[in-house]
Amino acid sequence: MDTHCPPPPQPDRRNFLTKAAAAVVGGLIALVPPLAGLLVVFDPLRRQTENSGAVLVTSLGALPEDGQPRKFPVLATRVDAWNRTPNVPVGAVYLQRVGGDRVRAFNVVCPHAGCFVDFRAANNHFHCPCHNSSFGVDGKILDPKSPSPRGLDELPVEIRHENEIWVTFQNFRAGVKEKIPA
Numbered sequence: 001m002d003t004h005c006p007p008p009p010q011p012d013r014r015n016f017l018t019k020a021a022a023a024v025v026g027g028l029i030a031l032v033p034p035l036a037g038l039l040v041v042f043d044p045l046r047r048q049t050e051n052s053g054a055v056l057v058t059s060l061g062a063l064p065e066d067g068q069p070r071k072f073p074v075l076a077t078r079v080d081a082w083n084r085t086p087n088v089p090v091g092a093v094y095l096q097r098v099g100g101d102r103v104r105a106f107n108v109v110c111p112h113a114g115c116f117v118d119f120r121a122a123n124n125h126f127h128c129p130c131h132n133s134s135f136g137v138d139g140k141i142l143d144p145k146s147p148s149p150r151g152l153d154e155l156p157v158e159i160r161h162e163n164e165i166w167v168t169f170q171n172f173r174a175g176v177k178e179k180i181p182a
């Protein structure tokens with residue numbers, strides 16, 4: 001008989017190893033839902049808008065000659081690690097002619113708390129229905145008691161090929177006097 005053979009593992013030791021392996025596997029499985037949640041939370045960080053510069057919004061012919069503002073959606077191409085999705089709505093703007101072929105653009109978002117402003121043609125001004133801020137056609141605050149801390153956020157506009165209106169779209173932080181990109 002070989003006296004150098006190691007003794008067979010004791011049942012207690014086997015039980016311990018089985019339980020330890022089960023605990024590790026169970027722990028890994030338990031981590032999956034929170035990790036999936038984190039991926040969802042941080043998903044926007046992985047998404048980008050292609051051509052984060054100017055986007056084509058409309059043509060000059062779509063704007064009335066009398067300077068009345070018109071509202072347009074802003075569509076951009078969104079890209080992430082797997083997809084490239086064209087024509088995703090990223091916001092909206094009011095566009096108006098301001099003499100000849102010059103065009104002015106305002107973000108439709110109210111700088112007070114982020115509601116969308118309306119244009120009231122009868123009064124020729126912008127109005128926010130949430131807390132009654134009002135803005136002139138030039139975007140400036142009309143009522144000194146307006147809760148909005150600043151006028152409407154103007155955006156850079158470029159006319160390309162004599163007719164195309166390109167806007168560099170940007171959102172800004174609400175509730176502060178300064179125009180800070182959001």
Ligand code: FES
Nearest residue numbers: 110112113128131
């Ligand atoms: S969100 Fe426009 S006035 Fe408050």
